Amino acid sequence: xxxxxxxxxxxxxxxxxxxxxxxxxxxxxxxxxxxxxxxxxxxxxxxxxxxxxxxxxxxxxxxxxxxxxxxxxxxxxxxxxxxxxxxxxxxxxxxxxxxxxxxxxxxxxxxxxx
Amino acid sequence: xxxxxxxxxxxxxxxxxxxxxxxxxxxxxxxxxxxxxxxxxxxxxxxxxxxxxxxxxxxxxxxxxxxxxxxxxxxxxxxxxxxxxxxxxxxxxxxxxxxxxxxxxxxxxxx
Numbered sequence: 001x002x003x004x005x006x007x008x009x010x011x012x013x014x015x016x017x018x019x020x021x022x023x024x025x026x027x028x029x030x031x032x033x034x035x036x037x038x039x040x041x042x043x044x045x046x047x048x049x050x051x052x053x054x055x056x057x058x059x060x061x062x063x064x065x066x067x068x069x070x071x072x073x074x075x076x077x078x079x080x081x082x083x084x085x086x087x088x089x090x091x092x093x094x095x096x097x098x099x100x101x102x103x104x105x106x107x108x109x110x111x112x113x114x
Numbered sequence: 115x116x117x118x119x120x121x122x123x124x125x126x127x128x129x130x131x132x133x134x135x136x137x138x139x140x141x142x143x144x145x146x147x148x149x150x151x152x153x154x155x156x157x158x159x160x161x162x163x164x165x166x167x168x169x170x171x172x173x174x175x176x177x178x179x180x181x182x183x184x185x186x187x188x189x190x191x192x193x194x195x196x197x198x199x200x201x202x203x204x205x206x207x208x209x210x211x212x213x214x215x216x217x218x219x220x221x222x223x224x225x
Contacts, residue, residue, distance in 0.1 A: 004156075042202050042217050042218050043157070043202075045212035045214070048211055056211055091156070101144075102159055104159070106156055107156040108156060
């Protein structure tokens, strides 16, 4: 019954390292979205899952970014060879099903690459 | 292309009405949204409007849509200090998919 949860809430990593960010959507929500929000900006779309498959990954900035949702529930955003420009808040949102439009957002993971 | 623009800052006196404006570019957007973000908190969906509507009212919130000019506004009546936050306008090309957000309007409410 809880909202979208994301872990960790904060992540500090060194340039060049690999990170994984996790999203637990609202139970029963079939659609899941990842966004990235840089300081002073609005969220920027990264990828959208419908069930287990990525329906739209047009927002992933390059091949260092990858996301999975193997069982159609929890999703993991993976970033390889992190760069300082990857520092941002990564937001996850979920939506219940086709025919509804509301996306519900989690609190985000603040990623800092030093 | 897809782009959403908002003014960056608005200051109002407590009790007055606030009007936050937004322009968008994608005429295929089925729904248009207003989200609120408070410091340290996630994005909260405030309201949305279907593209075939001109106006939607929800308690203190009124959304106006001018589809011809691709202009959306959010009016908050009797603005309170608890309304201080960043307000994001968003469009949804195609309806179900990604949201395209503006940069946000920071609303400051002063006594």
